[in-house]
Amino acid sequence: MAFPLIRHVRAFVVRGGGADYHDQGEGHWIDDHIATPMSRYPEYRQSRQSFGINVLGTLVVEIEAMDGTIGFAVTTGGEPAAYIVEKHLARFLEGRAPNEIEKIWDQMYFSTQYYGRKGLVVNAISGVDLALWDLMGKLRGEPVHHLLGGAVRDELTFYATGARPDLAKSLGFIGGKMPLHHGPAEGEEGMRKNIEELATMRDRVGEDFWLMFDCWMSLDLNYATRLAHKAHEYGLKWIEEALSPDDYWGYRDLKANAPKGMLVTTGEHEATRWGFRMLLEMDCCDIIQPDVGWCGGMTELIKISALADARGVMVIPHGSSVYSYHFVVTRHNSPFAEFLMMAPKADKVVPMFQPLLMREPVPVNGRLKVPDTPGFGVTLNPDVPLHRPYTH
Numbered sequence: 001m002a003f004p005l006i007r008h009v010r011a012f013v014v015r016g017g018g019a020d021y022h023d024q025g026e027g028h029w030i031d032d033h034i035a036t037p038m039s040r041y042p043e044y045r046q047s048r049q050s051f052g053i054n055v056l057g058t059l060v061v062e063i064e065a066m067d068g069t070i071g072f073a074v075t076t077g078g079e080p081a082a083y084i085v086e087k088h089l090a091r092f093l094e095g096r097a098p099n100e101i102e103k104i105w106d107q108m109y110f111s112t113q114y115y116g117r118k119g120l121v122v123n124a125i126s127g128v129d130l131a132l133w134d135l136m137g138k139l140r141g142e143p144v145h146h147l148l149g150g151a152v153r154d155e156l157t158f159y160a161t162g163a164r165p166d167l168a169k170s171l172g173f174i175g176g177k178m179p180l181h182h183g184p185a186e187g188e189e190g191m192r193k194n195i196e197e198l199a200t201m202r203d204r205v206g207e208d209f210w211l212m213f214d215c216w217m218s219l220d221l222n223y224a225t226r227l228a229h230k231a232h233e234y235g236l237k238w239i240e241e242a243l244s245p246d247d248y249w250g251y252r253d254l255k256a257n258a259p260k261g262m263l264v265t266t267g268e269h270e271a272t273r274w275g276f277r278m279l280l281e282m283d284c285c286d287i288i289q290p291d292v293g294w295c296g297g298m299t300e301l302i303k304i305s306a307l308a309d310a311r312g313v314m315v316i317p318h319g320s321s322v323y324s325y326h327f328v329v330t331r332h333n334s335p336f337a338e339f340l341m342m343a344p345k346a347d348k349v350v351p352m353f354q355p356l357l358m359r360e361p362v363p364v365n366g367r368l369k370v371p372d373t374p375g376f377g378v379t380l381n382p383d384v385p386l387h388r389p390y391t392h
């Protein structure tokens with residue numbers, strides 16, 4: 001089957017919500033005194049926006065084929081990623097067949113390796129790669145999960161990330177992951193408050209509901225180990241991203257020292273098969289959590305997941321809405337998915353990337369059947385203004 005060649009690649013930037021889910025208005029739970037590596041500076045402790053967590057905004061990549069079909073994807077990276085897509089990556093797609101997915105990925109990665117490998121550049125590569133999968137799905141008239149080998153279950157089940165696991169339980173989720181609010185700089189009092197919050201939630205949700213802490217890279221090994229042991233008493237299911245993503249040695253020791261039965265998870269800020277190989281070979285965690293919009297896209301997630309599967313490690317992708325759902329439904333070692341509660345009070349289910357996408361599916365009663373519409377099954381909301389800062 002011959003596909004129409006790629007005519008054009010375009011990159012846009014969007015502000016306010018969307019894939020940059022930290023870019024929210026005032027009073028949102030996601031920006032309320034969450035422990036971060038910057039919490040050691042009192043002036044950056046209350047708000048992550050104060051140190052620039054939302055500085056980049058959302059990146060939208062569109063890939064147009066000669067027949068006018070457009071594949072698109074959204075991720076973070078904003079204007080600098082738009083520059084990389086337009087000025088560097090577009091050359092590896094235009095005039096080429098859209099089914100050259102592996103070759104295009106390889107050329108995007110190795111042509112940028114001297115300034116890339118992780119972070120922003122791999123965000124940009126992920127955005128292009130996901131847009132290419134969307135285009136292929138649309139050209140073939142099939143959902144991306146068909147292209148990935150087909151669903152292995154009828155529907156997805158979700159845990160919720162947000163400040164109110166008690167409300168997540170009443171909304172039908174299987175568990176609630178809450179942000180850790182106090183880091184090591186807040187001393188023993190902060191530790192006590194963290195444990196009190198967990199104890200309160202355990203009281204409200206009963207003993208069987210999963211409760212997890214998301215530590216967003218904020219701790220050191222000693223604090224993380226102490227937190228894990230204190231939290232074990234309240235049945236904490238997992239401790240997430242406790243340390244810097246570069247501290248593979250720390251994760252190895254945390255996993256070795258965590259209480260029996262508690263899972264150590266990480267990886268949302270890790271990228272590519274080589275980064276995840278480190279986490280897996282050094283036995284750093286029980287669950288890896290690649291973000292498909294940050295780890296290198298779908299093409300790379302397939303490889304990362306295969307590495308994990310061979311080691312009996314689960315892959316529970318970080319956030320990323322439809323881009324994650326189409327993958328999770330096709331893999332046995334991804335038995336459930338994350339849903340990020342983007343309602344400011346975490347009290348109701350709203351689309352994760354609102355207001356950017358239309359037809360973005362959301363779990364109902366903690367469950368979702370992944371749609372069969374072609375590509376990732378979403379469209380851009382025409383009411384959200386797109387800004388194209390660069391052209392080529």
Ligand SMILES: C[C@H](O)[C@H](O)CC(=O)C(=O)O
Pocket residue numbers: 030034161178179214216268318319338340
């Ligand atoms: C709640 C966390 O600090 C972060 O905003 C989201 C995240 O890490 C996750 O969903 O996992």
Ligand SMILES: [Mg+2]
Pocket residue numbers: 214216240241268318
């Ligand atoms: Mg996390």
